[in-house]
Amino acid sequence: MKNVLRTLVFDKQVSLTLADTTETVREALRLHKLSDASAILLGKALSAMTFTSACLKETRGEISLSLQCDGACGSMGVSGNRSLKLRGYIENTALMGGADESAYFGRNGAITIIRDDGYRRPFVGTCALPDRGGLDEAFEAYYKTSEQLPTRLKTVVCLNEKGECDFAGVAALQPLPFADENALQQAAEAPLESVLQTLREKGLEEAVNARFTPDKSVWELRTAQYKCNCSREYLSRVLVTLGEEELRKIIEEDGSVKVHCHYCNADYEFTEEDADGLFAGS
Ligand SMILES: [Zn+2]
CATH class of the missing domain: 3.90.1280.10 (HSP33 redox switch-like)
Known part of the structure; x- marks a missing residue:
């Protein structure tokens, strides 16, 4: 099933990526026995990396996230490639607590992103985990400082009482280099949380059409999945x-x-x- 959609919005000046990552997160939960808090954290990282993987341009491209911190989370790693095969792990599979992710990150931590397009030397960017906020804010800080791209990113992972994933998704807006003030403003104000809610209720294409006025000259529908490449x-x-x-x-x-x-x-x-x-x- 196609579960990743990329298009241009706000007068073709901002790229929008919307993905339903439910199946990817479900497969992660099948492979790893995780507490609810660990499942949500890894699920959010897989969702965010579905976005970064969808941005890869080269067919041989690979991108990986490594999160290291002195909090209860320990380390976490997620990798993805251009064909949108994602895989990941979280060191602490038994995190207990509420939905405030930053509580699991401790005082010191950083995310490192390694982007390898298969030709030149890999691009490596590191960013300290922000004092406030969770994984989404860490990704936003990374894009701002390491790639100088003011990116907005929102991930969501919903579990039911049995600990199963009912829904997971990611919405991201990334202004193109020539974006004007007006487009930047619209991107900054877009209610990504409710876009994700519409995605959950109505699916990818309807969510984009209902919430934005997309430019259909770019309308890329693809399939992301959890798949390890070991053999x-x-x-x-x-x-x-x-x-x-x-x-x-x-x-x-x-x-x-x-x-x-x-x-x-x-x-x-x-x-x-x-x-x-x-x-x-x-
Ligand atoms: Zn494996």
Whole structure:
């Protein structure tokens, strides 16, 4: 199902991204056993990164978020690519408390965004977590300081009493470089929370049409999903880079090499027999 829509609004001067991230968050909750507070935090990060991934221009593009803080949240990581495959993890899967995210971030923390378009050196931007506000405000601060793009971003994750995700979404407005005062003002005042509410009730296209006067010359509908890119083949290639001697030493000591993927909780095991196969002919 198409769940990401990008278009231009406010006299073609501001790009609007609207995404229904419910399925992505549901898959994250299926893979990770999370408390409600942890689920909301990771779900918001996945939603925000659905927006950043949708902004990637190169087909090989990848973008990742790393959040580090001295609060209860610990670290959190989310990655996405141009084909809108998202994956993520949160260190503390058992956060307890209310909806005030900033309470989980402690006193010191930062988000780092690494954007890799596959050609040049990756762009790395870091921004301290703001004193007030949660993840949305952290992303807005990041865009303002690291990319000099005054971006408005709002994410929402709604869980039911059973802890299941009823709805999740993101709405983002990013003025183009030539945007005039009037467009900037309209972007600053747009009620993104109620746009998300309309998205929940009426779906993507209706939400955009009901809330904005979009310029349909740009009308990009795509599908985002939670999908890890780990595989036995990929890990085999990584293990080969360790070198035969090192790999066989670990297998001798531990019986096998075990690799855990924290994005999807898959476990891989490589035995002596696998090592024989990996280094056959070398
Ligand atoms: Zn994985």
